[in-house]
Structure formats: structure tokens, C-alpha cells
Amino acid sequence: MNIFYSDYQVFQFINHLAVTVPSMNPLMRFLAKDAEYLFYLGVIIYWLTRSPINRRMVATALLSACAAxxxxxxxxxxxxxxxxxxxxxxxxxxxxxxNASFPSDHATGAFVIATAIWMYRKKDGIIWLALAALIAVSRVWTGVHYPLDVLTGAFMGMTSAILVYRLFESSTLGKNVLNTCMTIYEKMERKLGA
Structure with missing residues (x-):
């Protein structure tokens, strides 16, 4: 069976839920259009806590997002x-x-940040991963992506976050580069705050 034919059949099932369960449409519109801003807000809040682990997590998320x-x-x-x-x-x-449907940028961005958070903070990460999954489903529900688009985006985001995390946490060179960058940033932050 053709993978794109199967993908379209799954798309039709999910997209048709907009007719069979219309009470969910406002939530799906929000998730598809605006829920990504919750990830941006989360990254900013984690960064502003000034916790070293949160800052490592945010650095991992941002570099992973650029790559993915x-x-x-x-x-x-x-x-x-x-x-x-x-x-x-x-x-x-x-x-x-x-424009291009494949892969989904929304799914990639949501899953890269959620996975980076999960790598450092398991309990928080589960919540962010659940939100990322809802965003992915909403993009199909609202008719702007096929399931394969969001699954590929999710895979790319998760893979990127895991690889960058391993670079920073397992590689001496990666760890040293990140620590040096963080030290320089924090010195500048203290200087500007004084």
C-alpha cells in the first residue's frame, strides 16, 4: 500500500473530527495557531530563573531548534x-x-523544545511533550498538515534535541564550549545589571 495514500486516509479521519466533534475546534485552532507561544514563554521563564541547569537546558533547546x-x-x-x-x-x-507542508515546522519546534526540557527535567518535560503532541494533532485537525508531516517534524525535533544534549553532556569539548559561553554571558549579565 502506498504510504502517501495511507497518510491521506489518516489525515481524512483526523480532519473530519472537525465535523464530528465541533466543540473541540476552538481548542484545535488555538493549538494550531497560538500554542507555540507557550513554548517561547516557557523558554524565557526557564532562562530568567538563572538556574544553571535551566540555562543549560535553554541553550540546548535553542541550538537544537536551529539545527532541526x-x-x-x-x-x-x-x-x-x-x-x-x-x-x-x-x-x-x-x-x-x-507553502511546503513537509516537514511541519510547528511539530519540529514544539518537539525540539519539549524534548530538550525532558532531557533535563523529566516531570516538566512530560507536560511539554504532551503539549507538543496536541499541537501536532491540531495541525492535521485544522487541515494544514498531513500526519506524516507532523510525525517527521516530531522525529526531527526529538532527534536534534537528544544529539545536542549528548554533545553538551557527554563530550568534554561540548561541555567546555557550553560552560565557557555560559560564563562569558553571565559575566556580561552581571556587568550590565550593576
Whole structure:
């Protein structure tokens, strides 16, 4: 069976939930459009606590996000896929440009940050991973991504966060580079705060 045919069948099932369970549509619109800002806010709050572990976690999340989203941008040029609403009649609950659908930047970004948090703070990370999963589902529910788009984005985000975490926590060179950067930043922060 063709993987894209199966992907489309799963898409149809999830997207049609907008008709069968319309009471969930406002939540799905919020998750698909605005829930990513909760991740940005979370990163800022963790950073501002000035806890060394939180700062390592945020540095890991940001570098992982750069790697994952950069890779996603490259992949989207080589494996271009139209959005579902371009190719099919769908229930589209949010507006979106008709650009590349694969992989999902929203899923990549949400899962890269959630996984980075999970690597350092397991209990917090479970909550963030659950939110990332809801965002991924909402992108299909609202008609702007196929399931394969969000699954690939989730995989890329998680893989990137795990690799960068291992670089910083297992590699002496990676650990030293991160510690040096953090020390320089904190000296500047103290100097500007004085």
C-alpha cells in the first residue's frame, strides 16, 4: 500500500473530527495557531530563573531548534509536498500560506523544545511533550498538515534535541564550549545589571 495514500486516509479521519466533534475546534485552532507561544514563554521563564541547569537546558533547546528547523527547511526544498488544502477538499479551520507542508515546522519546534526540557527535567518535560503532541494533532485537525508531516517534524525535533544534549553532556569539548559561553554571558549579565 502506498504510504502517501495511507497518510491521506489518516489525515481524512483526523480532519473530519472537525465535523464530528465541533466543540473541540476552538481548542484545535488555538493549538494550531497560538500554542507555540507557550513554548517561547516557557523558554524565557526557564532562562530568567538563572538556574544553571535551566540555562543549560535553554541553550540546548535553542541550538537544537536551529539545527532541526534548518534541516527541515532544506528537506522541504528537496521533498516538496503541497499542503492538504492545495491538493484536496479539506475542512480548513485556520488560514495558512500554500507553502511546503513537509516537514511541519510547528511539530519540529514544539518537539525540539519539549524534548530538550525532558532531557533535563523529566516531570516538566512530560507536560511539554504532551503539549507538543496536541499541537501536532491540531495541525492535521485544522487541515494544514498531513500526519506524516507532523510525525517527521516530531522525529526531527526529538532527534536534534537528544544529539545536542549528548554533545553538551557527554563530550568534554561540548561541555567546555557550553560552560565557557555560559560564563562569558553571565559575566556580561552581571556587568550590565550593576
Amino acid at each position: 528547523l534548518g534541516s527541515g527547511g532544506i528537506i522541504s526544498h528537496f521533498f516538496y509536498r503541497d499542503r492538504p488544502f492545495v491538493t484536496h477538499a479539506v475542512i480548513q479551520l485556520i488560514q495558512h500560506p500554500a
